[in-house]
Amino acid sequence: MLQEYDLTVGQVAKRCGIKVSTLHFYEQKGLIKSLRNSGNQRRYQRDVLRRVAIIKAAQQFGISLIDIQTTFAQLPNKRTPDKDDWQQLSQQWRAKLNKQIAAMEDLRDSLDGCIGCGCLSMTSCPLYNPDDNLADKGTGAVLLK
Numbered sequence: 352m353l354q355e356y357d358l359t360v361g362q363v364a365k366r367c368g369i370k371v372s373t374l375h376f377y378e379q380k381g382l383i384k385s386l387r388n389s390g391n392q393r394r395y396q397r398d399v400l401r402r403v404a405i406i407k408a409a410q411q412f413g414i415s416l417i418d419i420q421t422t423f424a425q426l427p428n429k430r431t432p433d434k435d436d437w438q439q440l441s442q443q444w445r446a447k448l449n450k451q452i453a454a455m456e457d458l459r460d461s462l463d464g465c466i467g468c469g470c471l472s473m474t475s476c477p478l479y480n481p482d483d484n485l486a487d488k489g490t491g492a493v494l495l496k
């Protein structure tokens with residue numbers, strides 16, 4: 352079994368271009384796994400390289416580690432994503448990215464009305480309190496009354 356786990360933490364870090372401490376962090380978060388050899392040193396399976404590549408790609412798109420962790424956990428036997436899995440994941444993440452872009456565009460458009468204003472009015476500024484969730488409860492700091 353340990354033969355399959357033949358990469359050291361230093362080898363994985365070097366191959367992936369990340370710090371050893373990052374690998375330890377990923378392992379702590381359950382994103383990757385290792386076994387210990389008889390000398391109590393970590394050893395990784397070669398598929399860890401693919402996992403780290405996916406983690407790095409997802410992070411570039413702003414996908415949180417929690418979302419990556421959730422996605423990995425949904426795969427049968429928590430296996431490393433294969434080519435088909437990656438196609439599905441990348442489609443899901445693309446949709447999420449499109450939502451984030453749309454939200455940022457809305458925010459940018461809201462900002463247009465604030466440029467040169469500075470009022471941050473609770474009643475009229477779209478940035479200060481865009482949804483005004485407590486408007487029906489009265490004016491001012493209703494939670495402090």
Ligand code: FES
Binds near residue numbers: 472476478
């Ligand atoms: S700062 Fe005046 S509308 Fe936003």
